[in-house]
Amino acid sequence: MSRFVTLKDVAEKAGTTIGTVSYVLNDRKGRYISDELRKKVLEAASELHYIKCNGASSLKGMDRKLIGILIPQFENQFFTRICLAAEDVFVRYGYDLIICDTFDDPAREKDIIHRLLSQRVDGIIITPTVKGAENTRIVRDVGINMVVVDRPLEGMEGYHWVTTDNYGCGFSGGEYLRECGHRKIIYIGWKSGIADLDARETGLRAASSPDSEIYPYYADFSPEAGFRITVQALDEHPDATAVFFGFNIQAKGGVNAFREKGLSIGKDISVMLIGSPEWANTGNNDFAHLDMEELELGRKAAALLLELIRNGSPEPNRVIQDCVLVEGSSVRKIQKEER
Amino acid sequence: MSRFVTLKDVAEKAGTTIGTVSYVLNDRKGRYISDELRKKVLEAASELHYIKCNGASSLKGMDRKLIGILIPQFENQFFTRICLAAEDVFVRYGYDLIICDTFDDPAREKDIIHRLLSQRVDGIIITPTVKGAENTRIVRDVGINMVVVDRPLEGMEGYHWVTTDNYGCGFSGGEYLRECGHRKIIYIGWKSGIADLDARETGLRAASSPDSEIYPYYADFSPEAGFRITVQALDEHPDATAVFFGFNIQAKGGVNAFREKGLSIGKDISVMLIGSPEWANTGNNDFAHLDMEELELGRKAAALLLELIRNGSPEPNRVIQDCVLVEGSSVRKIQKEER
């Protein structure tokens, strides 16, 4: 099938031995090599188009130059942006990124982790499923570096974690809606089983004024479910003046419900969401939202993992990143006298 | 650092030798192994949490179980969808996917290809840059299977290629605009240096009626460039009734130009694009567009590559996928008497 040039081939052509070739190509010090021979080796390697076999060198304890990243939803821009940013960091240090989609399925997650270990990756970045703590135990056991992003490993201690301020997201959004005069708010959320994510709703409630009414609705983590639940919520609460989407993926379907119901966004109904999908401010859309700056999140996670791989770090790190409120015409400012 | 269990450890615990363990774990036939010993080996492996080292077995000619995919723009949903679909196919066969962003930079592409070969991937899927033919020569030389997606390898023969019908996209769009009565159309395109992509404009022109006017504008492959060029085009051609975006990435910025100029999409100006970014039909947006069905594209490419890896295939394959016209309220139907 495929035929690769090996050190042996290079050594033969340069008239020396594989040991010497290895030293030259890796530019190792602690060994004397004449300029003449070095040049011959380099030439031979280049002429034969020698490409080192990473798998073989990793057997000798070298870096595999491979990082695995597990995300729960590839179609969710929040996660693809994290990957994008991480990849950009890793390539600078010669690492390749294996990107895996768990589809939020714990069984699939377990499987993927196994495969990644089998590839002997140098490190893992993961946004875990509900069973993440259990599934990642093996990673810790074999001693592979890992950084958790976004969601926590529930029931586990002492891991490295880079995340957003979920409570803050909810709170900032709630504050903005309160300031704009909204008192009856539909909240669309996801019952993920991950306590940390529920803080979005908690934050929203905490920021709302005491006389406010929050109508909570929960659906699956998909645009379709978001659409259906939004229609239902609007039907059941025609008095609501605003809809707050806790998750952009549900919002994507949800925002299509208003057209369906003949409601004009920013006039008949105010809409806001957590996250910055590209549709939020493109074309006719101008949605108020909370930017979680996921590019920065990905960069931080990648940098932390690299640090761990290179130097190790005894004490577990935890980084919480603030979110940024972005105003938009999708939220109407209700005058005092209107209420 | 990390400490993995090896075949030797398992063999010791099971009271046998590594050879036998290997046979058992890989379920190789052609060798007799008593049920008793097999059970002991399996138990030992599971208790010790043995995880095979793929790198070592690939040294012996086994599959690396690793596929590389190169795309020019990670932030472009067209490509992320291709990856998403491909990943989904590959995992079913136990392959991991290394996703790499070339940023359309030939030097980076060359670098990435080198790294992937160094990982001894079993196959490569690539949407090449302008220098793709040159940069992928080495892939062919070492005999690694490769499938090209979307753009061609210009100046090269006999490779496997899965692509969309660029001419057809332009033609279908032009036809639709003609039927809706549009005669003065701004075309926003990308001077990529890739002839195949220019067929989009050619198709548009071919479908337009003879008395039509096409105003072509070209910009870089980014939303920002798309925005600027659209503003300029609108300034220079206030008589145009429609704008046709050849590339969704430019369109993303471009569609924000209309708000800026006080033009209402679907009323004052008609807008259409090639591609199906998620913003096109979300919330207030309802853009007519040409769906290239990239999920299907990714699936086909992955399936073809798998086929090549498993069975090989002498004659190079070429698959061209049709695009689908999706109507939308962004295009106004101009009445005869209005003209």
Place this chain on the structure above:
DNA sequence: ACGGAATAGGCAAACGTTTGCATACCGGTG
């Protein structure tokens, strides 16, 4: 009783690297 399957499993060579150890030459110093 004997030859030959069939059953069962050990041994060691290879895959492509990295690296410690050994060798060998040279010039200079005591």
Place this chain on the structure above:
DNA sequence: CACCGGTATGCAAACGTTTGCCTATTCCGT
């Protein structure tokens, strides 16, 4: 001249697998 440190390179063991080649026992038919 014996010794030493510096220079330059070869040799071979290991890393964790896979697999071809042995050996040894049992069982059956003649």
